Amino acid sequence: MKRIDFIKLNALAGIGFSVMPFEYLQDNPSKALLTGKHNPYLNTSGVIHKAVYQPFVKMREAALKAGLDIQIVSGFRSFDRQLKIWNSKYKQYQKQGLSDKDIIKKIITYSTIPGTSRHHWGTDIDIIDANVEKPNSDLLLEQNYHGNGVYCKLQEWMQTHAHEFGFYLVYTNNYHRSGFKYEPWHYSYKPLSKPYLKSYLKLNHNDLFNNENVLGKNYLDQNCLMSYFQSHLRGINPKLLP
Ligand SMILES: [Zn+2]
Numbered sequence: 599m600k601r602i603d604f605i606k607l608n609a610l611a612g613i614g615f616s617v618m619p620f621e622y623l624q625d626n627p628s629k630a631l632l633t634g635k636h637n638p639y640l641n642t643s644g645v646i647h648k649a650v651y652q653p654f655v656k657m658r659e660a661a662l663k664a665g666l667d668i669q670i671v672s673g674f675r676s677f678d679r680q681l682k683i684w685n686s687k688y689k690q691y692q693k694q695g696l697s698d699k700d701i702i703k704k705i706i707t708y709s710t711i712p713g714t715s716r717h718h719w720g721t722d723i724d725i726i727d728a729n730v731e732k733p734n735s736d737l738l739l740e741q742n743y744h745g746n747g748v749y750c751k752l753q754e755w756m757q758t759h760a761h762e763f764g765f766y767l768v769y770t771n772n773y774h775r776s777g778f779k780y781e782p783w784h785y786s787y788k789p790l791s792k793p794y795l796k797s798y799l800k801l802n803h804n805d806l807f808n809n810e811n812v813l814g815k816n817y818l819d820q821n822c823l824m825s826y827f828q829s830h831l832r833g834i835n836p837k838l839l840p
Pocket residue numbers: 672717722723724784
């Protein structure tokens with residue numbers, strides 16, 4: 599849960615963008631882009647994909663009218679950033695004496711294996727409402743988005759309206775869904791992320807960790823990755839599945 603890269607939305611303001619997402623859908627996204635190693639399409643603040651920017655601004659404007667100030671706390675994340683998150687969690691659990699297999703199982707409850715995050719694409723965002731006082735706890739906790747949680751109103755508004763702008767909750771609270779736990783803060787821009795996932799699932803992942811210092815990579819063999827892709831990458835809101 600330490601992925602709070604605070605990004606003031608003000609930093610996004612004033613960045614003109616007029617190209618429709620269509621342009622990007624024509625491209626066969628490169629392997630480097632899909633695995634977080636290179637993304638030439640980020641907006642100038644490096645937070646989201648250029649094609650996601652306008653739809654996001656429109657959604658934000660509509661939410662403002664309802665008294666909500668949508669703020670992105672995590673958008674694009676590079677392979678290297680995900681690697682740091684992964685390795686630091688790995689070391690933490692190693693110190694607790696967990697076996698490598700148990701460490702991996704534990705980390706992938708919430709965090710992705712480097713090179714496999716939807717945040718690599720610039721299509722996915724973790725959001726809060728900047729109009730309310732931040733809770734003392736971590737921000738991205740389920741309790742903050744439900745019941746008396748400060749982001750409850752945001753959650754309700756997003757559930758009703760986000761799809762009008764192309765955004766969908768990825769890790770829903772559907773009991774039958776496999777993979778990552780429920781994340782009421784994580785939304786994805788479907789017109790782009792759906793084709794990206796389709797391309798991603800077709801990649802050859804044999805060399806994903808070549809020359810990369812990914813702790814536990816010996817345990818992340820092809821069999822392990824294939825079952826993780828099935829449970830975690832496909833274990834999402836069915837509306838986002840290719
Ligand atoms: Zn997220």
